[in-house]
Amino acid sequence: MTELASLQNHQVRLAARPVGMPKRDNWKFTTEPVGEPAVDAILVKTLYLSLDPAMRGWMNEGKSYIPPVGIDEVMRAGGIGKVIASNNAAFAVGDLVSGGIGVQEYKEFSAAEIKRSGVFKIDPRLGTPTQWLNVLGMPGMTGYFGLMDVGQPKAGETVVVSGASGAVGQTVGQLAKIKGCRVVGIAGGKAKCDWVVDELGFDACIDYKNEDVRDGLKTHCPEGVDIYFDNVGGEILDHVLGRIRRSARIIICGAISQYNNTTAVQGPKNYLSLLVNRARMEGIVVFDYADRYPVAIAEMAQYLKDGTMKSKEDVVVGIETFPETLVKLFTGENFGKLVLQVAES
């Protein structure tokens, strides 16, 4: 195991909490030697990291559904890695795993982390490593349980999803189609809109960068909206609230338009539409459904296998690009699930 001792772990740590859009100087790069894993621990080499809008929230101080990342801590990130040393009988060298790796090249998972399922083996037969960060990972699970449990779609209903070509959006839209709904996406730019319609089979897509969203909703949802899966917040949420049907369900998954605000979040001015329409707005946090991930993964893997579901990942190479790559999420430059490739194998 002298070989481990020669490895250097490059890491990205939070240097300062950003105001507005994160910049390179919010981060610092460190290097640590890689050691032998402790008793019952494993050492994992990072292959792919998941970059998610939620990361912006973790950079802020204050109470949320999980604690913020501390200053000087390695930035939190889920990812896929390969076991390169194991003192735990449940893991063998070469196993692919998914877990809270953080933005770094190597991660030792302690016995305690393993025990509380902070890392688990993935089955490469069910999907590629990047699909395990997308449809079969947190975004897919978020879309699945948000749509199915909170949204409770019925065949024939109209489902609108914002961030339609993103990680969560692509899952939600395709799943809603599979469940017999009419699906209208909202995305930024013609390429994304064309893709969700032509490749994923959405019934329509509104290009919020070049079209009037209110007009688009009128055209594509003539009878109103039964379910809105909201990833963006802001004006778009208000436009959809203005077109919901009676007993509509609005799933609050995120509000990416608001995450880099330097002023207060923009509240939905049309929220009284909930009253008029006896409608519901409800938040979802995916971790609550952890005990049902296996069932959802099995279902989604089957869709991937039989081709009823597709996935698209936007893979950027190199841990050193992390600061700029993360920002792509907030400018809408990513196309598909944003993944940082740290190593190929």
Place this chain on the structure above:
Amino acid sequence: MTELASLQNHQVRLAARPVGMPKRDNWKFTTEPVGEPAVDAILVKTLYLSLDPAMRGWMNEGKSYIPPVGIDEVMRAGGIGKVIASNNAAFAVGDLVSGGIGVQEYKEFSAAEIKRSGVFKIDPRLGTPTQWLNVLGMPGMTGYFGLMDVGQPKAGETVVVSGASGAVGQTVGQLAKIKGCRVVGIAGGKAKCDWVVDELGFDACIDYKNEDVRDGLKTHCPEGVDIYFDNVGGEILDHVLGRIRRSARIIICGAISQYNNTTAVQGPKNYLSLLVNRARMEGIVVFDYADRYPVAIAEMAQYLKDGTMKSKEDVVVGIETFPETLVKLFTGENFGKLVLQVAES
């Protein structure tokens, strides 16, 4: 029946749609002769009219859960009246009835209106006429079904209700106490706060006119808020959103702070608290529960009878005071359910 012909019906009609707070010149006063009721119709003399925040919405143009009152139409209002002439076998002269009387001294209910339950007999043994506009009427039904069906309270949970001394608020708070919850009211002024605590048995009440609502919620809801029954919207909704617990339910019943806005409604800036707390915000319109009113009325009448529930009505005398009396709702001058007494008997 020559006696009927001598009667004059004084009416209040909508003359112009208000901008902001309604003023006297938004109304016009008309007088019409009272006629014999038609075949199968009844003639009702108005005793008490219910004045409600929702009336402000009915004065606006535009789609809502019911159509707006038209210009020159008699203003819509629910009320209690006495049958003074009947051509319908189901009603006898002297019966007390509840229905959509409108702001006028006499109302003929046609056979069609009777058929669609636009008017029904009330049982004076269950409550006084003004209680039939309060706990046993629309506000009571709104409070009952909003709390029980949308809120689904569990014993031991913390319930916050705004407009606590108002018609809906007093029902919600007392019912929540009966169901074993801890109840914190929000009301304007010491007198109202003292009353809901001392007379109605709320655990606490925050005087939003003289106290910091956020501090009050911190003090009186140390473990957070499970259910918020919102009658007011605005800043108070945001303060409560900042203190909700996991899986909280927010019942959107109204937003009286916003009804006379001349600018856009203020959306809840803290709505992402729904996400963090996996909470739900849902609207209620009482009419949806019409088939279950009898069950709720029976339950509430029992509470009134055995003294576990009290009611307070703020009775203003004289149909000619209608324009100014209505405004009391929006300035918070009413104390208890606001009722306009048109005739004593």
